[in-house]
Amino acid sequence: MSTKDELWQWLGEPLQELSRHRLEQPEAEWQERRVYFLEKLSITDPAPYPAVDALLRHLDELPEDQRDALLDNPDELTRVADDHLDQYAEAAQETPEEAGFDQQAWWAFLAENATLWNGTDEHWAEFEPWLLSAATDHGFGEATEALLAPVRGQGADAVRAVLAEYGVVIPEQAPAEPGQAQEIGQVEVPTPTEFADANMAELLAEDPEFAELSEERRMALIAEVLAEQNH
Numbered sequence: 001m002s003t004k005d006e007l008w009q010w011l012g013e014p015l016q017e018l019s020r021h022r023l024e025q026p027e028a029e030w031q032e033r034r035v036y037f038l039e040k041l042s043i044t045d046p047a048p049y050p051a052v053d054a055l056l057r058h059l060d061e062l063p064e065d066q067r068d069a070l071l072d073n074p075d076e077l078t079r080v081a082d083d084h085l086d087q088y089a090e091a092a093q094e095t096p097e098e099a100g101f102d103q104q105a106w107w108a109f110l111a112e113n114a115t116l117w118n119g120t121d122e123h124w125a126e127f128e129p130w131l132l133s134a135a136t137d138h139g140f141g142e143a144t145e146a147l148l149a150p151v152r153g154q155g156a157d158a159v160r161a162v163l164a165e166y167g168v169v170i171p172e173q174a175p176a177e178p179g180q181a182q183e184i185g186q187v188e189v190p191t192p193t194e195f196a197d198a199n200m201a202e203l204l205a206e207d208p209e210f211a212e213l214s215e216e217r218r219m220a221l222i223a224e225v226l227a228e229q230n231h
Contacts, residue, residue, distance in 0.1 A: 018037045047133075047136070109140055110167075
């Protein structure tokens, strides 16, 4: 599980950036600051990241004047964040037996799903949120977040290394030689963003239920389908 130090390594600087944003742009709305903070964390949806989600929900629920006062005081903001990280870190220290956690099932989940990643940084940027969402759906959200948090932002090699510790081997993608012909029968799979740009209007028209999903959930489903095609 992620230690408190590992969480702070990820959250510390973006949290300070959030305070600076308040100082430099005092008229900005909270929603703008919220998006800015997530961008600094290199994520778009906090739901798969329990520590971030808990902190943001706390800030969301504060009255505007209290939230602004907190952002104006970096030391107090750090203290509040530290309290939330304490709660998350304590929960994360539960043993698998205490949490009713099936480690073998989690390993099987990783073997089946993490291998859908093609091994590149570009794909990982869209694949990680999908993997965390799928892990959460299967009851492995905290374990998977704890596995990936320490290497977040360190590139594909670091992700491959940590997955390899759990028996999930992702081959390194060798760059194609200039002019190399595509193998017969091999189809280039677009990224989720490319697919959405080209097909979203048609998908929304054909499936009303798809239209009711959040953008993050739609992109996660697209990523899942494309990852299976790329596997």
